[in-house]
Every structure is written in C-alpha cells, then in structure tokens.
Amino acid sequence: RFSQTKKNDADWLLTQTAVRPLVGIVCGSGLGGLADLLKDQVAFNYRDIPNFPQSTVHGHAGRLVFGTLKGRPCVCMQGRFHLYEGYPIQKITLPMRIFKMLGVKTVILTNAAGGLNQDFKVGDIMIIKDHLNMPGFAGNNPLTGPNDERFGVRFPCMSDAYDRELLQMAMDVGSELGYSDFLREGVYCALGGPSFETIAECRMLHKLGVDAVGMSTVHEVIVARHCGMRVFALSLITNQAVMDYDSEEKANHNEVLQTAKQRAQQLEKLVSTMVIRMKHNNNYS
Numbered sequence: 001r002f003s004q005t006k007k008n009d010a011d012w013l014l015t016q017t018a019v020r021p022l023v024g025i026v027c028g029s030g031l032g033g034l035a036d037l038l039k040d041q042v043a044f045n046y047r048d049i050p051n052f053p054q055s056t057v058h059g060h061a062g063r064l065v066f067g068t069l070k071g072r073p074c075v076c077m078q079g080r081f082h083l084y085e086g087y088p089i090q091k092i093t094l095p096m097r098i099f100k101m102l103g104v105k106t107v108i109l110t111n112a113a114g115g116l117n118q119d120f121k122v123g124d125i126m127i128i129k130d131h132l133n134m135p136g137f138a139g140n141n142p143l144t145g146p147n148d149e150r151f152g153v154r155f156p157c158m159s160d161a162y163d164r165e166l167l168q169m170a171m172d173v174g175s176e177l178g179y180s181d182f183l184r185e186g187v188y189c190a191l192g193g194p195s196f197e198t199i200a201e202c203r204m205l206h207k208l209g210v211d212a213v214g215m216s217t218v219h220e221v222i223v224a225r226h227c228g229m230r231v232f233a234l235s236l237i238t239n240q241a242v243m244d245y246d247s248e249e250k251a252n253h254n255e256v257l258q259t260a261k262q263r264a265q266q267l268e269k270l271v272s273t274m275v276i277r278m279k280h281n282n283n284y285s
C-alpha cells in the first residue's frame with residue numbers, strides 16, 4: 001500500500017508537468033535559491049502534493065520546482081524534511097522514491113553543517129566523500145521494514161554511496177571557477193537534532209574522523225542509493241562546531257542562514273555548472 005501511495009504521488013506529478021527530470025536536487029537550510037536557477041518553472045507547494053509532508057523549518061520554503069538548466073530537465077526540492085520534525089524516517093525520504101519514479105538518474109543533495117575539521121573555515125564548501133549514520137547505529141534506518149524489491153535489494157552496499165566521478169568533477173569545476181580556496185572534501189555525520197551538539201559530543205565526533213556535522217542528508221542518500229540513483233552531496237560549513245570550554249561561540253540557526261546567504265551564489269554556480277556538464281548516461285568525460 002505504501003508503494004501504491006508513492007506511485008500515486010509520482011503519477012499525479014507526471015500529469016501536472018511535461019518535464020521528465022534526470023537530475024533531482026535537494027536544497028539545504030537557506031540554500032533554496034538553487035531552485036530559482038531553473039528555467040520554464042512549474043512549481044508545486046508541498047501542501048498541494050498528495051501525501052507529501054510539509055516543511056516546518058525556517059529556510060526551507062516547501063516547494064517542488066520542475067524546470068531546466070541549459071536544457072537539462074531537473075526537479076528541485078526547495079526545502080527538505082528532517083527527523084526532528086517528527087516525521088517517520090520513511091516519510092522524510094519518500095521524495096527520493098518519487099524522484100526515482102519520475103525518472104531521476106542523479107541526485108544532488110546540499111546541506112548546512114557545523115565544521116569539526118580544524119582546517120575548515122565558515123563558508124567552506126565540503127564535498128561529501130563518506131558519512132556516519134548515527135541514527136542508523138541506533139536502528140533508525142529508512143530501509144527498516146519490509147524491503148520493496150522493485151526499488152532495490154535488502155542489503156544495499158554503501159561503500160560506494162558518493163559517486164567518485166562526480167566528486168572529481170566538483171573539484172575540477174570548483175578549481176575552474178576559482179573556488180579552490182574554500183572547496184574541501186570530507187566525512188559528514190548526521191545526528192537526529194534538533195539540539196546542536198555539546199562540546200563533548202563535538203570532541204567525540206572529531207576523534208571519530210568526522211569533518212562536518214548536521215541533521216540530514218544521509219537518510220536521503222541511503223534511499224537514493226538503494227534504488228540505484230547516482231549521488232553527489234555537499235555541505236556548506238555555516239558555523240564552527242564548538243570544541244572548547246572557553247569558547248563564547250553558540251551554534252544557532254540564524255548564523256546558519258546568514259552564512260548560507262553569503263555563500264549561496266557560489267554554491268549555486270558550482271552545482272549548476274556540474275549539472276550542465278553531467279553526462280546522463282552515467283559517464284563523466
């Protein structure tokens with residue numbers, strides 16, 4: 001029945017627009033401007049899409065935007081769902097299955113995150129090369145429950161979750177755009193939120209090899225990879241995680257949105273250049 005519901009959502013969306021997207025984009029906190037790059041837009045408020053959850057977080061507009069980027073058909077989630085909003089984990093990742101049913105081949109996920117790597121600065125863009133799924137360690141995985149074989153296998157591999165060719169493409173495009181000074185790569189860790197981390201938690205995550213910490217993305221990545229879509233993801237380092245008891249810094253959502261605003265244009269340029277350069281037969285040359 002769950003699967004039928006998803007099919008209905010996808011069918012409904014397909015009847016509303018002629019765009020058949022090959023690329024699906026998810027905008028992180030304050031990064032919704034990405035959707036505004038799309039031409040010939042057809043946009044839906046989440047509240048108008050059957051069975052779709054609603055955005056409840058400031059900086060997540062709650063619109064699904066179809067359109068093209070230099071002729072490449074795309075769909076963009078202007079706002080995502082988070083565990084802390086109270087939705088079941090299968091519900092927050094439902095859009096990935098809808099992307100799949102719309103024909104999406106490549107998913108691009110963005111997020112705002114706190115920097116743990118001491119070499120990172122606020123405003124850096126970190127290309128995600130791997131993740132730690134903390135809610136997953138506690139049994140909260142979006143693939144929990146009966147496996148729908150039509151989407152993918154029971155035990156999907158995650159060692160190849162982040163496409164290495166797209167990671168290399170991001171580095172190449174970033175260097176051509178003159179972004180090398182603030183382009184990094186690293187490991188992202190998702191926590192449940194909504195509280196930010198304590199100092200002890202930041203120290204622990206740093207010791208575990210985490211470069212940036214956030215509250216999203218990995219659940220979407222798992223579902224996207226389960227159904228065979230190619231994944232590229234990046235974090236905007238919007239704040240430095242507090243590691244020191246003498247620090248006066250306090251993580252807050254306003255700072256997150258403020259940093260996102262300052263770096264949004266460059267991040268959008270990086271993503272849009274990549275989309276235009278992507279070969280949709282899964283080859284990058």
Ligand SMILES: O=P(O)(O)O[C@@H]1C[C@H](O)[C@@H](CO)O1
Pocket residue numbers: 027028029057080082110111112113193214215216217252253256
């Ligand atoms: O959707 P993302 O991961 O960009 O949102 C981050 C995590 C929290 O939702 C919020 C904290 O400021 O930003």
Ligand SMILES: Nc1nc2[nH]cnc2c(=O)[nH]1
Pocket residue numbers: 112113114115191193195196197213214215238239240241251256
């Ligand atoms: N968990 C977490 N999420 C964030 N999103 C943006 N900044 C942060 C942060 O410092 N911690």
